[in-house]
Each structure stands twice: as structure tokens, then as C-alpha cells.
Amino acid sequence: MRRVFLAVTTAVTILSATPVCAATTIVPQDNSSPGPTLAFTDGSAIATFGASYSVDNTTFMDTFHFSLAEAATLTAGFLMTSAGGSGIPYKGDLDISFVSLMSGDSTLIMFEKSASPPSTDKNERFDIPAGSLNQLFAPGSYALKLSGFADNVSGSTAQGGAGPGSYRGSLTFTAAPSIKSAVPETSTWGMLLLGFGGLGFAMRRRKPSDRGQRLRVALN
Numbered sequence: 001m002r003r004v005f006l007a008v009t010t011a012v013t014i015l016s017a018t019p020v021c022a023a024t025t026i027v028p029q030d031n032s033s034p035g036p037t038l039a040f041t042d043g044s045a046i047a048t049f050g051a052s053y054s055v056d057n058t059t060f061m062d063t064f065h066f067s068l069a070e071a072a073t074l075t076a077g078f079l080m081t082s083a084g085g086s087g088i089p090y091k092g093d094l095d096i097s098f099v100s101l102m103s104g105d106s107t108l109i110m111f112e113k114s115a116s117p118p119s120t121d122k123n124e125r126f127d128i129p130a131g132s133l134n135q136l137f138a139p140g141s142y143a144l145k146l147s148g149f150a151d152n153v154s155g156s157t158a159q160g161g162a163g164p165g166s167y168r169g170s171l172t173f174t175a176a177p178s179i180k181s182a183v184p185e186t187s188t189w190g191m192l193l194l195g196f197g198g199l200g201f202a203m204r205r206r207k208p209s210d211r212g213q214r215l216r217v218a219l220n
Contacts, residue, residue: 022042023040023044023045024048027047027144030064031065033141033143034141035143036067043174045072045172045175046171047171047173048168050166050168053094054150054164055150057149059147062146062147065141066144067139068137068142071175072136072137073136073174074109074128074132074133074172074173076171076172077127078111078125078169079099079111079125079126079146081165082123082168094148094149094151094166096146096147096148096167097148098111099126099146099169100144101145103142103143108135108142109135111126111127111129112127112128114126126169137173
């Protein structure tokens with residue numbers, strides 16, 4: 001009986017195990033709502049975004065619209081700038097003023113800036129606050145918005161040969177469990193019924209021998 005129970009338990013465990021592999025969707029800069037629908041593979045999806053600037057003294061505000069076709073939790077997110085030059089003055093520098101995740105006109109999450117290298121503001125990094133991770137997002141359209149200033153990015157020799165400044169980032173979502181996912185699949189039900197049938201058969205085979213043993217004891 002113990003072997004039958006272990007066989008049923010092992011079968012159910014194997015059937016319920018699923019690998020996790022995220023699908024990546026590139027979200028265009030300054031696109032229109034609702035934007036591309038994120039592709040989920042084995043329960044995960046990643047939205048990537050980025051831009052580059054090569055015009056000095058330019059203020060920019062970028063928007064990346066995307067959609068969720070199913071409820072999901074936000075498990076990770078970041079944005080990093082990359083300077084086009086090195087040295088002082090800060091060549092190829094993008095100064096990001098804010099990064100926010102929006103739903104319509106409502107701000108859902110404001111990213112937090114990490115520490116910059118000593119005495120500079122180059123190569124900045126923005127992350128989702130720990131307290132905002134694992135929030136549940138309903139199906140619908142969302143947008144990542146950010147604003148900044150491009151400084152010394154034209155490649156001017158007067159600024160020591162600076163190059164374009166750029167940024168890149170991503171958002172990672174995990175599909176939320178649904179009621180349907182908690183109901184066993186047809187194959188799982190089949191394995192469970194087979195296991196219970198095996199248990200019943202084993203118990204019925206033991207009963208006659210038990211009665212015979214009790215009868216022999218009574219006669220003695």
C-alpha cells in the first residue's frame with residue numbers, strides 16, 4: 001500500500017511541475033496606447049525599453065506603452081543610463097529626473113535612484129522600491145514614463161570627444177495564479193483515480209486473509 005501511495009504522489013508532483021522561462025517584448029519609444037501586449041512564456045514576461053540622445057542641452061520625456069492580457073505581479077524592474085564619454089566635464093551624460101510606472105494619468109510606482117559613482121551623476125541606476133514589488137496588476141494598458149536632460153552628447157571635440165548618452169531598462173512580470181490553475185488537469189485526475197483504485201484493490205485483497213486468521217484463532 002505504501003508503494004502505491006508513493007507512486008501516486010510522485011506522478012502528481014511530476015505533472016504539476018512547470019519550468020519558468022520569460023518571453024521578452026521590446027516596447028517602442030513614444031508609442032501609442034495600448035502598446036504591444038506582453039508575451040508570457042511559462043508564466044513570465046519581460047518588457048524592455050531604451051533610447052539614445054546625441055543633441056546637446058536637450059530635455060526629453062519618453063513614454064513606453066504596453067499591455068497585459070492577464071493579471072500579473074511585478075517582480076523586478078530597473079533603468080540604467082550609460083554615458084557616451086569619460087572624464088570631466090561629464091561627457092555623453094543623461095541626467096534622469098524621474099522614472100514612473102503609470103496607469104492612465106495615475107502614478108503607480110516611482111522608481112528610486114541608486115547611488116552614483118563618487119562626485120558624478122553618470123551611469124545612474126533607478127530601481128523599483130522593495131515595498132512596491134510583487135504588486136498585482138490587472139489586465140489592461142500601462143506606461144513607463146521618464147524625463148531627463150541630455151548634456152554634452154554631440155561628440156563635440158570641445159568637450160573631449162563625447163558620444164551619445166543612452167539608457168536601457170526592463171520590467172519583469174509573473175502571471176498571477178488563477179482559479180483554473182488550482183483545478184487538477186484531466187491527466188492528474190486520471191492518476192489520482194488510478195491510485196485510489198489501486199489502494200482499494202490492495203485493501204480488498206487483505207480482508208479475506210484477515211478474516212481467515214481470526215477464524216483460525218477462534219477455532220483454536
